[in-house]
C-alpha cells in the first residue's frame with residue numbers, strides 16, 4: 227500500500243473538547259490503517275491567552291498574529307509546546323497511536339526568523355530538514371508539532387500555527403487540511419464557500435468578510451496551494467468522520483484553490 231502524507235492542523239479550541247480530541251485521534255488511527263501518514267500541527271491560542279492572563283499579562287493581536295513581547299514568551303512556549311502539545315500526545319496514546327510530540331524548533335524541521343520586530347518574538351518559518359519526517363513516516367509514527375520555533379540566535383519564537391502547518395506541508399510535500407472552529411470559509415451571509423479562488427479571496431479580504439485568524443489561515447493556505455499546485459482544505463475539526471469521507475473522495479469545508 228502506498229503511503230500518502232497529510233498535514234492536519236487543528237486550532238486550539240479543540241483542546242477544550244476532550245471527546246472530539248479523542249475522536250480525532252481515533253480517526254487518525256483509522257486513516258493510518260488506510261495508508262495515510264499524518265503530521266498533526268496544532269495551535270493553542272486560547273490556552274496561551276488564558277495562561278498569559280493568569281500570569282497578569284495583557285495580550286494583543288495584530289492582523290490575526292499575537293504580539294509576543296520577550297517577557298511573555300516563556301508563558302506562550304509553556305502553553306503551546308508544553309501543555310497543548312502534551313495533551314495531544316496523551317490523547318494519541320489513549321487512542322493506541324505510536325506518536326512523537328515535538329515543536330518547530332526540533333530536528334531542524336524549519337529555519338526561523340523574527341517576522342517583524344514590531345510584533346516582538348513572532349516567527350516566520352521556512353521548511354528545512356525532512357529527516358525526522360522521513361523517519362517517522364517509515365516507522366508509521368504520528369508526529370505532533372507545536373508552533374514554537376527557535377532562531378539561530380537561540381531565541382524562542384511564536385509562530386502562527388496555520389503558517390507552521392503550511393511550512394510542514396511544504397517540507398513533506400503533503401496534503402494540507404486546516405481544521406478550525408467553523409465549517410470553512412464563510413461568505414458575507416455566513417454561508418460556506420465551497421471553493422475559493424485567489425481572486426475571490428482577495429476581494430473577500432478587502433471587504434473584511436475574511437478577517438483576523440481566518441485571513442492568516444486563507445493566506446497561508448493560498449501560498450501553499452500555489453507552491454504545491456493542489457487545493458488546501460479549510461474545514462472544521464468537529465466531525466472527524468469528514469476526514470475519512472474525504473479520503474474516499476467526498477469534499478468538505480472550503481477548497482482553497484491554487485488558481
Ligand SMILES: Nc1ncnc2c1ncn2[C@@H]1O[C@H](COP(=O)(O)OP(=O)(O)O)[C@@H](O)[C@H]1O
Pocket residue numbers: 236237238239269271388405406407408410411412413435436437438439440441443
Ligand atoms: N469569512 C470568515 N469565515 C469563517 N471564519 C471567519 C471569517 N472571518 C473571520 N473569521 C473568524 O476566524 C475564526 C477562525 O480563525 P482562528 O480563530 O484563527 O481559528 P483557529 O484557532 O482554529 O486557527 C473563526 O472562528 C471566525 O471567528
Ligand SMILES: CC(=O)N[C@@H](CCC(=O)OP(=O)(O)O)C(=O)O
Pocket residue numbers: 236237238239268269270271272274290291292293302306348349373384385386387388439
Ligand atoms: C504568532 C501567533 O499568532 N501565534 C499563535 C500560535 C498559536 C495558534 O496559532 O493557535 P490557534 O491555531 O489556536 O489560533 C498564538 O500565539 O496564538
